[in-house]
Amino acid sequence: MSAISMLELRHLRTLSALHETGSVSRAAKRVHLTQSALSHQIKALQDHYGVPIVRRQGQSVELTDAGKRLVALAGKVLEEIQATERSIAKMSQQASGSLRIALECHTCFDWLMPLMDAFRQHWPDVELDLVSGFHSDPVKLLEEGGADVVIGSEHKRRRGVVHHPLFSFEILAVLSPDHPLRAKRILQAADFSDLTLITYPVPEDRIDLILNVLKPAGIHPQRRTTELTVAILQLVASRRGIAALPSWGIQNYVEHDYVIARRIGPHGLWSDLYASTLTETASRPYLRDFLTTARNTCFATLDGIVPLD
Amino acid sequence: MSAISMLELRHLRTLSALHETGSVSRAAKRVHLTQSALSHQIKALQDHYGVPIVRRQGQSVELTDAGKRLVALAGKVLEEIQATERSIAKMSQQASGSLRIALECHTCFDWLMPLMDAFRQHWPDVELDLVSGFHSDPVKLLEEGGADVVIGSEHKRRRGVVHHPLFSFEILAVLSPDHPLRAKRILQAADFSDLTLITYPVPEDRIDLILNVLKPAGIHPQRRTTELTVAILQLVASRRGIAALPSWGIQNYVEHDYVIARRIGPHGLWSDLYASTLTETASRPYLRDFLTTARNTCFATLDGIVPLD
DNA sequence: TAAACGTATGAATAGTATTCATCAATATTA
């Protein structure tokens, strides 16, 4: 007779994702379900409470007041749960150990910093470190004990190594606002001939644009390298060349019209990001916590990224 | 690969009940599931977190530190959820109306007071009232519009009326500590002949002991009535007679040895409590909230009561 | 030493969340 409360955490997770993505389909991807599943969930909630939770606003959906209230609840509750699970993990066993992070992706510094801050607070007894410098085979670092996590796009199956999917992101071409190519909405491989490509100082086979677009088309533009993302953008803005960077890495600069961004190829050039660890480190509670908070903060902070796996 | 969190609210509800009851079987009754179901739930949690949640302590179970942490979480989270659902109910429509409570059961004042306090805070716009005096047919009060809820043991199906089950409780015989019957652990109908029965001033057919035990056995003891529970207990303690009261109503007095309590019949004399409303009032959000908080606080406060339905 | 009570557990079942297949509506592109 009296179904006291049909609410489950799954609903809160859904609503939270719905809030962050602003669309049922995207939220569905985020929680690894189909759009239909979420639609049914939302309908069930609405039927139960007798109030609309979302309002169809043209193409996408908007949360109602009741929806917002539930989202607020979700935020609080999910955070409390994560905190509890952390403290249980600490009781369980090793709340200590080391987490030395090796970065294959230069731009990742952007979102890694706040994440590391949070992590340091949650796990004061874990030695947190950044392994600096460029490494030709970063995953080898794991096996050699030089790092505990590698963040990069490599995900070849390798014995004793686990690749934890983080997210997919789009790589956009970055141009100066008055660049001749500005008229084209989508750039093709051919557009890059006779241009200077500005990149981080890494080998060619580590640059997706070259590896997956230019090389197959037989195009080998000139290259100029620099360490820092801002430096790359400076050079682009000064019309010294063109660059290819993650969409979330340049967003601020595009918004201020320092540079403009263009899609590469009809479907865009996409790249995947993984956090790789040894199998044994993968089970450490603090590592698992690092991964989930990494995903959480990335999805909350970074625009235009898509879940993986 | 990474099942971020398998925790669901159902687990928290279970653990909360487990904490309050101290036993898997009783907790199972509380959440309207089987003992087996809860046992499986707990096992699943333990497997997931890799830590014991409960420890078998002889006959019953005890929560571990991790278990206690989860119970603390449950308390917080479930309360936040109830608060949210209240505020959604308020948005939805009528957060106002009236809740006039008629009590068929005198002893119920004990637990009703704190409940009404809480309710008044949650629903400031609902007119809360107690319908005083005794009524021969309290459910008729609903139909006549004299009350919105009747709390009593009546639950005959009647058109337009819903009986919301609250809980079952045991009625114990109350004796003075030096009463001749003190030696018997269990009293039979025959034991009541030649005794004076002290009761509230209500008709015989509203007294479970008379209706279900004494009358069937052809026993008609003398009766003396008084309004207040304390007065009944005073009379019992002064050896003026014997009484039959809910176990939770006399607990304090038994603990202080003012009186002693004895089971009536081999399985005890049990009575059920319902909150009855008109069908239309049953759907009001504040009524639903009243019912769930009533059950919650009763189960949390009153000892020895058992879920119903 | 049963009898009664409480918990644990594998297998069967039942319940229901999710997917599939589709439609309608809106936005995008040619």
Place this chain on the structure above:
DNA sequence: TAATATTGATGAATACTATTCATACGTTTA
């Protein structure tokens, strides 16, 4: 403006998994 691609909603089919059932095992009580 038609054509195409997205997005959300919905009934029916499916797949999953939580719950129950049946039972065993341990503890307490008479």
